[in-house]
Structure formats: structure tokens, C-alpha cells
Amino acid sequence: xIFRSRSCYRFxxxxxxxxxxxxxxxxxxxxxxxxxxxxxxxxRSIIDHLKxxxxxxxxxxxxxxxxxxxxxxxxxxxxxxxxxxREVVKDLHACVHKAHDLVADRRPVAAAMLLxxxx
Amino acid sequence: MLSKEENERxxxxxxxxxxxxxxxxxxxxxxxxxxxxxxxxxPVRVRLxxxxxxxxxxxxxxxxxxxxxxxxxxxxLFWGRNEECGLRCVxxxxxxxxxxxxxxxxxxPQEYGFENKVRIxxxxxxxxxGLVWAYMGPPQHQPELPKLEWARVPESHRYxxxxxxxxxxxxxxxxGIDSSHSNYLHATVDAFRLTDxxxxxxxxxxxxxxxxxxLDKAPWFTVKKTDYGLVIGVRRxxxxxxxxxxxxxxxxxSHTIIPYEKGLAIHGHCWVPRDDQTCWTWTIxxxxxxxxxxxxxESIRKETFVHARVDPVTFRPIRxxxxxxxxDREQQRGSTMTGIHGFAAxxxxxxxxxxxxxxxxxxxxxxxxxxxxxxxxxxxxxIRELQEAREPFAAQHGDVYWVxxxxxxxxxxxxxxxxxxxxxxxxx
Numbered sequence: 001x002i003f004r005s006r007s008c009y010r011f012x013x014x015x016x017x018x019x020x021x022x023x024x025x026x027x028x029x030x031x032x033x034x035x036x037x038x039x040x041x042x043x044r045s046i047i048d049h050l051k052x053x054x055x056x057x058x059x060x061x062x063x064x065x066x067x068x069x070x071x072x073x074x075x076x077x078x079x080x081x082x083x084x085x086r087e088v089v090k091d092l093h094a095c096v097h098k099a100h101d102l103v104a105d106r107r108p109v110a111a112a113m114l115l116x117x118x119x
Numbered sequence: 120m121l122s123k124e125e126n127e128r129x130x131x132x133x134x135x136x137x138x139x140x141x142x143x144x145x146x147x148x149x150x151x152x153x154x155x156x157x158x159x160x161x162p163v164r165v166r167l168x169x170x171x172x173x174x175x176x177x178x179x180x181x182x183x184x185x186x187x188x189x190x191x192x193x194x195x196l197f198w199g200r201n202e203e204c205g206l207r208c209v210x211x212x213x214x215x216x217x218x219x220x221x222x223x224x225x226x227x228p229q230e231y232g233f234e235n236k237v238r239i240x241x242x243x244x245x246x247x248x249g250l251v252w253a254y255m256g257p258p259q260h261q262p263e264l265p266k267l268e269w270a271r272v273p274e275s276h277r278y279x280x281x282x283x284x285x286x287x288x289x290x291x292x293x294x295g296i297d298s299s300h301s302n303y304l305h306a307t308v309d310a311f312r313l314t315d316x317x318x319x320x321x322x323x324x325x326x327x328x329x330x331x332x333x334l335d336k337a338p339w340f341t342v343k344k345t346d347y348g349l350v351i352g353v354r355r356x357x358x359x360x361x362x363x364x365x366x367x368x369x370x371x372x373s374h375t376i377i378p379y380e381k382g383l384a385i386h387g388h389c390w391v392p393r394d395d396q397t398c399w400t401w402t403i404x405x406x407x408x409x410x411x412x413x414x415x416x417e418s419i420r421k422e423t424f425v426h427a428r429v430d431p432v433t434f435r436p437i438r439x440x441x442x443x444x445x446x447d448r449e450q451q452r453g454s455t456m457t458g459i460h461g462f463a464a465x466x467x468x469x470x471x472x473x474x475x476x477x478x479x480x481x482x483x484x485x486x487x488x489x490x491x492x493x494x495x496x497x498x499x500x501x502i503r504e505l506q507e508a509r510e511p512f513a514a515q516h517g518d519v520y521w522v523x524x525x526x527x528x529x530x531x532x533x534x535x536x537x538x539x540x541x542x543x544x545x546x547x
Contacts (some may be wrong), residue, residue: 026293060342104496
């Protein structure tokens with residue numbers, strides 16, 4: 001499990017609270033979401049973090065998370081040819097790619113909106 | 120992952136390309152002073168940022184770095200005669216000074232005055248910190264020299280080696296800042312398997328890296344953008360109330376400093392594009408406080424760590440892909456993970472196996488690749504800003520390079536920024 005402490009968080013940056021979207025007060029954008037699957041919980045956590053990410057470091061962490069989801073959905077599609085979830089995962093895989101490019105373009109909220117459809 | 124366009128943007132460094140123009144805003148290591156040791160010595164070929172150049176030391180001791188080819192008939196000036204403050208093409212006698220100005224054109228009537236009108240590329244050079252550096256960008260943007268600690272220590276405190284790497288520069292930097300590979304690529308089989316004898320050996324060891332890499336194989340990553348590049352932090356669980364931190368420095372455009380322990384030598388690299396398919400690996404070991412110790416020289420001689428023996432003319436490592444890096448499968452079965460001797464050759468073998476320019480649209484990254492993602496994004500951002508006519512800050516502010524890496528144990532409730540503040544300042 002990946003977990004990031006307060007000390008680590010302080011090292012990276014101080015929070016820029018006024019840019020936050022209501023309802024995301026407890027989300028720490030300097031925390032890397034552990035990506036072990038592409039469940040709704042994982043996606044929800046990534047979306048919440050995307051909504052409050054503003055700085056260079058935050059966007060790097062979001063890109064890393066989306067890379068990880070893209071990697072495991074890619075492996076799923078390569079290895080689970082007969083799965084009934086295949087079409088949904090295929091859509092998610094493509095959506096994560098787009099979300100990744102939006103983050104690279106410094107548009108994390110737009111990336112969050114895209115992913116929202118999979119919750 | 121990167122898009123095809125982003126991959127090309129980062130990896131193409133010839134003149135006129137976005138990354139090529141970015142590199143051309145910095146002083147870059149070009150050659151060892153020993154390659155042109157004395158006035159009027161033999162000229163040498165230098166390939167840098169996709170350009171074929173000739174370096175020579177003129178009669179006054181100044182190092183010239185000029186276009187390889189005589190503009191008359193395009194003959195190579197490598198065959199030229201280094202004489203009386205200039206390099207003379209031996210085909211028809213045209214002669215060029217260190218700035219690339221043609222100062223003599225004996226086969227044309229003197230009254231034509233051609234020699235005053237002909238110029239070839241001639242780049243400013245500077246001997247600094249045990250290297251000859253070159254600036255290949257627009258004269259009006261000539262930057263400050265980077266005040267790197269290793270460049271300012273006495274010569275006896277420093278060792279620099281140069282080697283050819285047969286990959287694009289970006290792959291090499293990625294290897295340099297990728298903290299998670301060392302538990303595998305550079306490990307012994309015992310360390311990888313955590314055998315009882317290995318655990319016994321390191322658990323009371325003074326080698327913090329060996330000890331704490333053993334205890335926590337899934338570290339936490341963090342990055343911080345700075346004026347000069349990035350600080351890359353990797354944290355591992357150590358004792359009950361402590362973390363073991365390793366801080367790597369990435370300094371624009373392509374320098375790195377490996378985490379070090381106080382009292383030991385510090386090691387770093389600079390990767391400079393030779394062209395898009397190859398790069399020059401400059402490896403520096405230095406001790407800010409004292410001459411390099413006998414133990415450190417022994418490590419250099421035996422190529423156990425970051426330096427590797429090379430062909431003295433081509434700078435191609437003795438262990439290279441043509442001889443499979445002298446891979447020893449017996450050693451791989453019983454001793455080291457790779458069976459290849461030395462960290463430098465191990466890195467080179469794996470990085471070159473990816474091909475000269477890895478297709479980054481096909482990679483599968485995870486959160487342990489955070490440092491690599493950060494470095495690429497930072498370079499892309501810097502390149503884009505330059506295209507928007509915003510000059511790179513670090514190039515114009517040599518003082519920002521006044522940093523070093525660190526590794527340290529910290530109480531879990533101590534902020535790493537506070538705990539490492541003094542350690543990551545250079546001292547020399």
C-alpha cells in the first residue's frame with residue numbers, strides 16, 4: 001500500500017485551499033492514490049484528487065495514477081478476452097488515456113469530469 | 120506514457136528542434152581537456168547535439184569548437200594542420216581560427232579578400248571544473264556557467280569520466296532518477312532473495328542504503344519543483360520512529376546527483392545528446408572535504424560503481440552491446456542479478472536494450488515512475504516556455520546549481536524539507 005504522511009505532504013507544498021471545489025476539503029492533492037485496481041473506489045479517489053490539483057507536483061501525481069489505471073486496464077484487455085466487462089473496460093481504458101492527456105494539458109477538472117461517467 | 124508527438128519533442132535535439140534549441144540555451148560538457156592537452160596539438164572530432172564539430176587548442180591555449188567541414192569543398196578539418204592560431208584545411212589551405220573565422224585563403228587572389236567574408240560555425244568554449252564546456256546557442260542568450268559543487272572542488276577531490284551511450288539522452292536521465300531499479304538491476308542475488316546470511320550481514324551495517332532498502336521494498340515517492348529542476352524524494356520505513364530518506368537532484372537540462380551519505384564521495388551524471396540515437400555520459404565523483412580516498416580510487420579502477428573503462432579514442436565502453444557487456448551467466452546464477460560487472464555497465468545494458476529511442480506510447484507506467492513523469496513534464500514545460508520566448512531561468516542563474524543530494528534518517532514527525540535543508544546545500 002502506498003500512503004503519504006503529513007511530513008511528506010508538507011515537503012511537497014502547502015495547500016492552496018481557496019482553489020478547492022466544495023466537498024473535497026479532506027482530499028490531499030499531494031497524496032498519491034494507491035492504484036491496485038480500477039474499482040469505483042479507486043476511480044472516485046482519483047477524481048476527488050483531480051478536482052483539487054493545481055500545482056505542478058499535483059499534476060505529476062495525477063498523471064502517475066492515470067498511467068497506473070491505464071496500465072492495469074490495458075493488461076485486463078490483453079488477458080481477459082472473454083470477460084463480460086470487456087466493453088466497459090475498453091471504454092474506461094480509452095477515457096483514462098484522454099484524461100491523462102487533459103492532465104498533461106493542465107486541465108485536471110476536465111479530466112475528472114470525463115472519469116465521472118464510470119462511477 | 121507520452122504521446123508520439125511528446126516523445127519526439129523531447130528526444131529530437133538537432134538545431135531547430137524545440138528540445139535542441141532548449142539544450143542550446145545551456146553550457147554543456149563537450150570534451151575532456153586531456154583530449155586537446157597542449158597548444159597546437161592534434162584536433163579531435165566532437166559530435167554534439169547532432170552537429171559534427173572539430174575541437175582544437177590553438178597556439179595561445181584557447182580551445183576552438185568549429186564545424187567539422189571546410190566550407191570550400193566540404194572536406195573534413197579533422198585532417199587539418201593545427202598551426203599558428205588556426206586550423207588549416209590540408210586540401211586547399213583555408214585556415215580557421217577558434218571562432219570559425221577564415222583567416223587565410225591562399226588559393227584565391229588576395230585582392231578578392233574572401234578570407235574576411237567566410238565563416239563557419241564556431242562555438243564559445245570554457246574550461247571549467249575539469250571539463251571543456253561549449254555554448255551552442257544564440258550569442259545574445261549566452262548563459263552563466265552552472266555553479267555545480269563538483270566543478271568548484273580542487274582537482275584532487277574529483278574524478279570525471281566520459282563514455283558513449285548508445286541511446287537517446289532521455290533514456291539515460293530516466294535511468295538516473297529511477298530510484299526503484301536499484302533493488303533489482305544493481306542487486307546481488309542474496310539481496311534480492313533476502314537470504315538469511317544477507318539479512319544478517321546488513322541488519323547491523325553502517326550502510327544505510329543496504330539496510331533500509333532491505334526493510335522496505337515499496338518506497339513512497341515525492342517530487343518538488345525547484346528553480347534548477349527537481350528534488351526527488353524517496354522514503355522508506357526505517358526504525359520504528361524513523362524514515363530513511365533519499366533525495367536525488369535533477370538539474371536542468373540533464374544533470375543528476377545521486378543520494379550520498381555524509382563523509383563519502385558524491386556521484387553525479389550529466390547526459391548530453393551526441394545526436395538523437397546516442398549521448399555522452401559524463402560521470403563525476405567528488406568529495407567536497409578531501410581528496411578522493413584510496414577506496415574511492417579503487418572503486419573507479421575496478422569499475423564497481425558508476426565509472427566504466429572505455430576505448431580511449433571513441434569513448435565506447437569496453438563492456439558494450441557487441442560483446443553483451445561481457446555478461447557472465449554463471450555469475451548471474453550465483454552472485455549478481457545481471458551477471459554484468461559494475462553499475463555503469465548494468466545501467467547501459469538495460470537502457471540500450473530498449474532501443475536508441477524507446478517508444479513511450481507503448482510503456483506501462485505506475486506510481487513508482489513518478490520521478491520520470493515529473494522530469495519529462497518539467498522538460499516539456501521548459502521547452503514550451505522557450506518556444507513562447509521565455510528564456511530558461513536556470514540557464515541565466517548559475518547560483519541555483521549550488522545544491523547536493525542527500526540520504527538521511529529522520530524522525531517520522533520531522534518535515535523532510537526542514538530536516539534536509541542544510542544537507543542539500545553545497546558547501547564548496
